[in-house]
Amino acid sequence: MRGAAGSLRRMGAMMRKEFIQLLRDRVSFAAMVSIPLLQLILFGYAINTTPRHLPTAVLAYEQSALTRAILAAIENTQYFAITHHPLNEAEAEHLLRSGQVLFVVEIPAGFERAVRRGESPALLVSADATDPVASTSALAALGRLVETSVRRERFNLDDAPEGSGLEAAPPPFEFRTHPRYNPAAVTQLNIVPGLLGTILTMTMLIFTALSVTREVERGTMETLLAMPIRPVEIMVGKIAPYVMVGALQAAMILGAAVVLFQVPVVGNLVLLIVLTGLFILTNLAIGYTFSTLAQNQLQAVQMTFMYFLPNILLSGFMFPFAGMPTWAQWIAEALPLTHYLRVVRGILLKGATSADLAQSILGLSVIMIVAMVIAVTRFRQTLD
Amino acid sequence: MSARAEGEQAEVPLAAEGDNNYAIDVQGLSKSFGGHRVVHDLSMRVRRGQIYGFLGPNGSGKTTTIRMLCGLLTPDEGQGTCLGMDILTEGRRIRRHVGYMTQRFSLYADLSVRENLEFVARIYGVPDAATAAEEAIASLGLKGRERQLAGSLSGGWKQRLALGACILPRPQLLLLDEPTAGVDPKARREFWAQIHDLAAEGVTVLVSTHYMDEAERCHEIAYIAYGELLAQGSVEQVVADSALHMWRVTGPDPAALARELMAVPGFELVAPFGTSVHVGGRDREALERAIDGLSGRDDLVWRADSPSLEDVFIDLINRSKDKVR
Numbered sequence: 252m253r254g255a256a257g258s259l260r261r262m263g264a265m266m267r268k269e270f271i272q273l274l275r276d277r278v279s280f281a282a283m284v285s286i287p288l289l290q291l292i293l294f295g296y297a298i299n300t301t302p303r304h305l306p307t308a309v310l311a312y313e314q315s316a317l318t319r320a321i322l323a324a325i326e327n328t329q330y331f332a333i334t335h336h337p338l339n340e341a342e343a344e345h346l347l348r349s350g351q352v353l354f355v356v357e358i359p360a361g362f363e364r365a366v367r368r369g370e371s372p373a374l375l376v377s378a379d380a381t382d383p384v385a386s387t388s389a390l391a392a393l394g395r396l397v398e399t400s401v402r403r404e405r406f407n408l409d410d411a412p413e414g415s416g417l418e419a420a421p422p423p424f425e426f427r428t429h430p431r432y433n434p435a436a437v438t439q440l441n442i443v444p445g446l447l448g449t450i451l452t453m454t455m456l457i458f459t460a461l462s463v464t465r466e467v468e469r470g471t472m473e474t475l476l477a478m479p480i481r482p483v484e485i486m487v488g489k490i491a492p493y494v495m496v497g498a499l500q501a502a503m504i505l506g507a508a509v510v511l512f513q514v515p516v517v518g519n520l521v522l523l524i525v526l527t528g529l530f531i532l533t534n535l536a537i538g539y540t541f542s543t544l545a546q547n548q549l550q551a552v553q554m555t556f557m558y559f560l561p562n563i564l565l566s567g568f569m570f571p572f573a574g575m576p577t578w579a580q581w582i583a584e585a586l587p588l589t590h591y592l593r594v595v596r597g598i599l600l601k602g603a604t605s606a607d608l609a610q611s612i613l614g615l616s617v618i619m620i621v622a623m624v625i626a627v628t629r630f631r632q633t634l635d
Numbered sequence: 636m637s638a639r640a641e642g643e644q645a646e647v648p649l650a651a652e653g654d655n656n657y658a659i660d661v662q663g664l665s666k667s668f669g670g671h672r673v674v675h676d677l678s679m680r681v682r683r684g685q686i687y688g689f690l691g692p693n694g695s696g697k698t699t700t701i702r703m704l705c706g707l708l709t710p711d712e713g714q715g716t717c718l719g720m721d722i723l724t725e726g727r728r729i730r731r732h733v734g735y736m737t738q739r740f741s742l743y744a745d746l747s748v749r750e751n752l753e754f755v756a757r758i759y760g761v762p763d764a765a766t767a768a769e770e771a772i773a774s775l776g777l778k779g780r781e782r783q784l785a786g787s788l789s790g791g792w793k794q795r796l797a798l799g800a801c802i803l804p805r806p807q808l809l810l811l812d813e814p815t816a817g818v819d820p821k822a823r824r825e826f827w828a829q830i831h832d833l834a835a836e837g838v839t840v841l842v843s844t845h846y847m848d849e850a851e852r853c854h855e856i857a858y859i860a861y862g863e864l865l866a867q868g869s870v871e872q873v874v875a876d877s878a879l880h881m882w883r884v885t886g887p888d889p890a891a892l893a894r895e896l897m898a899v900p901g902f903e904l905v906a907p908f909g910t911s912v913h914v915g916g917r918d919r920e921a922l923e924r925a926i927d928g929l930s931g932r933d934d935l936v937w938r939a940d941s942p943s944l945e946d947v948f949i950d951l952i953n954r955s956k957d958k959v960r
Contacts, residue, residue, distance in 0.1 A: 470741040477705050477735040478758045479727055 278550040302574020308335035308352040310343045312360040330389035349607040350593045373427040380430035385571035432600045443508045444595045445568045459538030460551040482630040490535045497531035518598035530591040536622035543629035562588045590614040658683045658839035661715025675862040688853030689843040696862040697843040734801035738812040744786025759804035775799040791822035811842040865951040879942040881915035901925030
């Protein structure tokens with residue numbers, strides 16, 4: 252009996268100590284509270300695997316009551332949101348390649364007349380099928396919903412005599428869908444290039460996030476600061492080796508993507524290499540910033556994890572970017588992975604050029620510069 | 636002592652050059668952390684080529700002062716020069732010529748002895764880092780261990796390596812923060828021999844310590860407690876300045892005796908020392924009256940004694956505590 256009571260008391264003492272330490276370690280505590288909250292919010296509100304209101308461009312060579320009715324019907328499906336009205340094919344192509352729209356609906360000239368003549372003309376819908384999840388259900392809805400709603404509308408609005416026989420007749424027009432870049436809807440083609448971004452994010456962040464905190468924790472930082480070396484010199488010296496590690500990783504993943512998963516390299520490989528370098532630097536700068544914020548290595552790892560979570564969920568790696576609500580998209584725009592995914596998928600699958608990717612390149616550069624400025628100013632030259 | 640004599644002879648010609656006479660010359664340094672005052676209005680001067688002992692209890696502000704001297708901390712108030720350079724504005728230039736050995740071993744545990752030394756040599760821009768490291772290994776007596784990881788060295792060897800790394804770039808000023816803590820007596824003795832050699836070559840050494848015997852190896856000492864400099868000068872000077880009168884009293888039960896004597900007015904300092912008790916105070920008459928009052932006790936043997944450095948410091952602490960509270 253005494254033995255049991257003693258054991259309980261010792262365990263009680265241990266628990267008490269553990270709770271005190273837990274409450275004192277603020278970052279761990281914050282992680283415990285914020286990670287479930289973050290997941291709840293992101294999975295509950297931001298993520299949508301049957302995304303709606305996908306950005307769509309309309310290349311209209313004809314404006315008529317019928318085309319307006321069709322476009323209204325397309326939007327009424329809730330799957331499409333007409334956001335752009337390009338003037339020519341090149342512009343439409345750029346919108347698609349840069350990822351600004353997922354669909355381009357092309358209305359040919361003389362469309363309405365062809366319908367009236369019963370020629371059953373085609374509306375061409377080009378879809379960015381790099382992410383099959385995003386495009387498949389929308390395309391499926393197109394055929395069904397649009398057709399029926401157009402029929403109904405024409406019945407109601409139009410008492411044209413030729414309309415009386417429509418139900419039995421062949422459809423007045425058809426949608427010719429053209430899933431581009433990944434016509435077979437192979438998931439790997441979307442995921443594997445994305446992996447390049449996520450793997451680089453994870454490893455680059457962890458390495459650099461630990462690098463400064465390790466020196467602080469081991470006491471070597473004090474000696475380092477007492478030496479005639481500048482903070483920028485320390486930062487460059489610490490980051491440079493990891494640029495090489497990142498390059499090696501990128502080469503490995505890219506090689507595997509092409510050899511094992513048959514990912515095509517449609518675009519310019521040199522452009523991809525340059526932008527991958529930019530992405531690696533951005534991540535290293537962010538990791539370095541964490542490194543100057545964290546008090547010990549555990550905190551650095553926790554910070555990295557808390558940062559990694561929204562990256563995975565919001566960047567468009569796992570779930571379609573276009574399907575997220577606006578607030579989530581805004582958050583995602585601040586994450587380098589979001590921009591890099593557009594770059595890597597754009598170049599590998601769509602053959603995007605630097606002009607197509609200008610926005611993503613700008614986004615990455617801005618994030619990198621901001622992170623570097625924070626890192627250098629946060630890095631304390633003294634122990635104050 | 637010979638090094639000290641040389642230093643004093645050199646004082647006259649160097650004095651003409653003004654600040655250059657002092658390796659460290661700071662006035663009114665203050666530093667607070669989170670409202671807690673760690674160093675208060677500290678002024679000190681250390682002549683070039685001197686070994687300057689920096690003494691004080693734990694948490695008295697020694698490390699903070701040393702960090703301010705080498706630019707690792709910015710003083711809240713105060714000014715001064717280190718090697719003739721402004722500590723507030725010329726931090727980086729100062730660092731080039733200062734070797735700072737931290738309290739905790741802070742070389743890279745996962746680098747070998749040689750790699751650590753080469754790293755230091757390269758950071759300081761020593762022309763031939765490999766040769767410099769090689770020479771340092773030889774002079775440290777670390778030959779045969781140069782490939783060993785620094786983290787796997789024993790305490791004494793770590794300290795030796797840390798000092799070796801400090802002096803490798805040939806600094807003019809060494810700041811050593813409790814370099815001999817946890818080091819065995821033999822290694823300590825060798826360490827001090829090396830410090831004296833360096834001083835003889837003209838290097839100024841500021842060394843903080845808890846050990847009184849080490850204080851007596853310094854040319855000059857400063858005593859700091861509660862962030863304030865309480866005494867400064869040569870050991871003899873500090874002892875003389877204390878104006879303490881000490882007695883050694885031997886009796887049957889020193890611990891009980893010490894407790895008893897503490898209650899007697901006139902004894903400002905009471906400390907049991909082995910089989911005897913050290914008592915003393917600054918007021919000679921009061922002290923003698925108190926001893927006379929105990930003349931009835933024939934089991935006690937009184938003997939006049941000279942104050943030790945430790946007595947002086949305990950007295951200083953007691954008095955500064957009274958002042959602070």
